[in-house]
Amino acid sequence: MNAIYFPAGVLQPPNFDMAADDAANYGNLASLIGHELTHGFDDEGRHYDAQGNLKDLWTKEDAASFDARAAGLVREYNVFVAVQGRGGRSKDVHVNGELTLGENTADNGGAGFLMKRSGLRRARMRGPMLTALLRRSASS
Numbered sequence: 001m002n003a004i005y006f007p008a009g010v011l012q013p014p015n016f017d018m019a020a021d022d023a024a025n026y027g028n029l030a031s032l033i034g035h036e037l038t039h040g041f042d043d044e045g046r047h048y049d050a051q052g053n054l055k056d057l058w059t060k061e062d063a064a065s066f067d068a069r070a071a072g073l074v075r076e077y078n079v080f081v082a083v084q085g086r087g088g089r090s091k092d093v094h095v096n097g098e099l100t101l102g103e104n105t106a107d108n109g110g111a112g113f114l115m116k117r118s119g120l121r122r123a124r125m126r127g128p129m130l131t132a133l134l135r136r137s138a139s140s
């Protein structure tokens with residue numbers, strides 16, 4: 001089987017909040033759905049066909065193109081600090097962009113899906129997410 005399920009439990013903060021504006025709830029859910037859809041076509045989803053059978057969907061060229069684009073995400077996420085050091089011998093612990101590549105790809109895919117479908121303006125976003133989205137938009 002090849003399916004995506006969204007348990008009702010995701011309909012709580014930060015994904016969904018009854019007190020929030022509808023636009024915020026729809027935006028959060030669109031990003032979540034985009035994230036999960038992206039997994040169907042990323043370095044993990046590539047191994048399954050439309051019926052969920054184990055079958056590599058990518059050509060060698062597809063894989064090389066993905067690897068070239070993914071290298072930028074790996075470099076970008078390697079810079080992010082997951083746990084801030086407390087000084088002295090306590091150093092910052094950085095994200096390992098190679099290990100988190102699938103989730104980072106899906107997060108960027110989900111945010112890209114949201115931006116394309118909602119018409120969000122790039123000028124309103126800042127920081128690493130904007131950088132990732134602009135890079136992704138330029139390469140697609």
Ligand SMILES: [Zn+2]
Binds near residue numbers: 035039102106
């Ligand atoms: Zn994920």
